[in-house]
Amino acid sequence: MTPLHVAIAGAGPAGLAMALYLKRAGHRVSLLERFLQAAPVGSGLILQPTGLTVLQDLGLFSRIAALGQRIDRLYGADALSGKTVLDVRYDAIAGGRYGIAVHRAALFGVLLEAAQQEGIEVETGQDIGNLEHTGAQACLTAADGRRIGGFDLVIDASGARSPLRRHALHSCEPRPLPYGAFWVSLRAQPGLSFGHNSLVQRYRRASTMIGVLPIGRPTPQDEPMVAFFWSTRPDRVESLKQAGLSAWKDGVHALWPECAPYLAQIDGFEQMTLARYGHHTLPLPYGERLAIIGDAAHSTSPQLGQGANMALLDARALSHALQQSETLEQALPRYAASRRRHVRTFQAMSAMFTPFYQSDSVWLPWVRDQLAARLSVVPPAPQLLARMVAGTLVDPFTSIGLREHDWHAAPQPSALG
Template identity: 65%
Template sequence: MSRPVRLGGIGISYDIAIAGAGPAGLAMALYLKRAGYRVTVFERFEEPRPVGSGLILQPTGLTVLADLGLLDDIMALGARIDRLHGADASTGRTVLDVRYDAQQGGRFGLAVHRAALFGVLFRAAQREAIPIETGVEIETLETGERATLIRSGGRRAGPFDLVVDASGARSKLRHCAGNARAPRPLTYGAFWASLDWRGEGFDEHALLQRYDKASVMIGVLPIGRPEPDAERMAAFFWSLKPAAADA
């Protein structure tokens, strides 16, 4: 993977603010710090923490973690996924059957608890002494030759040469980049839970899903360990439209 493009000439460093201490914000902070920039991360929670259950890191995401020198750390926690399989709940007929090894290259996915991914990146940021200011709600920013963050209560932070918005779908900063549109809600949502992995009847290297027509889907995903000394877990999720959940 190519290294980050420098923002200026040789020997020039910049002050950079990153809004959001999720995986994207922390990964960006690591890259920018290693490129020689002065980076500060701002997080609205009092204590940085993951939100959600499990996810599958695709080969591209694993490549980024390898480039950051964190692949061994996340591999020790996650569950290797070789196959995505879905079937009709009534008939058992296969509807989805995707294998990572269908193409050459030894590709695979890695299912992880969000806490595992967050922990690997957060600990790396701590090792590199990247400042992370918590309990900071960024409301907007003032732009000009440099940018100043406006926090809740009118307090100011900065100035910065660059502001990276990694605060997610509900970002309050999107309008500052000329994008005033509110994010559209997804057609489907999901109930989810992180449970102890029992293994019986499930493939430990596959995402398994069952469908009721095109309206309901449930699935089980092995997600490894959230922390090095924890027990293995699985993510159970039930996807349906929000209106059906309210009913």
């Protein structure tokens, strides 16, 4: 394909990865960010074997591994009885897979540094509001009325609240989910281990979920950190705040006393980020001179931990489609087709499983507590759960021209423990 001038709306992980792929393929890239300073949003996440394979393809695996924390297990128990509710181990399947938990600032920093090394500049303060077409090019309109462009292709990586998604051939908006979560990054406490290489959670029915995830360091100079999260309904946040921080801490402590050293680091609700979630999947994540990737194309609850990983896969898939096509008219449907099966499978599973862990239901968590631990030890359930968490229940690699990373040959920096 003739080199294109491409605008990317959004300088998060999806936009930065996309910019790297396009620049290395010889395209001209304009990376637009609505904030005055590009920065990560949120606390921590797990990079699954899918996302890590994309980072390896970009030559960034060692950099992110040096900052993150290796994760081998996801474990959850009932807060009152201590009964195991969730126990997923990556080693249930052959191949040596694992996840790496990172602070969002670490992932953002690694990708931004790589982009800057490639000569890619982030144009900040570009609050994109609309997309227009003038002849054979696409133009963007800023919120203040300025026109930006034209461009041969616009890539929407602006997240779940995308203003450009409505220009897809078949668009839809996210359906708000009833539960969100407070997230905060805290200093890891020496001698306090919830499972060094594990995400550990406690549940009270499906209305309360508390989690501790070791996430390594935001930068090499920082101390190790953990992500602490607590699920809640966004429409109950004001009543929580009115009751006071001490009352909230007392409630968490009653369910999980071992969290006391982390609760002591929280001085106010404003210290935490309230994440609100929605669910949608674009049937066709593209339009005229427009491709849509990441949360703008498909958003959901983080219950399966796939969000950032799906976005990285999207970036690789779109890059591969452009490389394999002679025209945009060929490339955009090829991109959509290459991601369709994987995206729809995991979006469906997320929609199915989330109510068991985040909802007001009484009987769904009862079923979960009665069956989950028993089924999780009976083959092939351990293998299926491991593939589900790893993101490989459906092969995401072949259709986008990628081979899964060789985990046995992967570098093992000391930061991974």
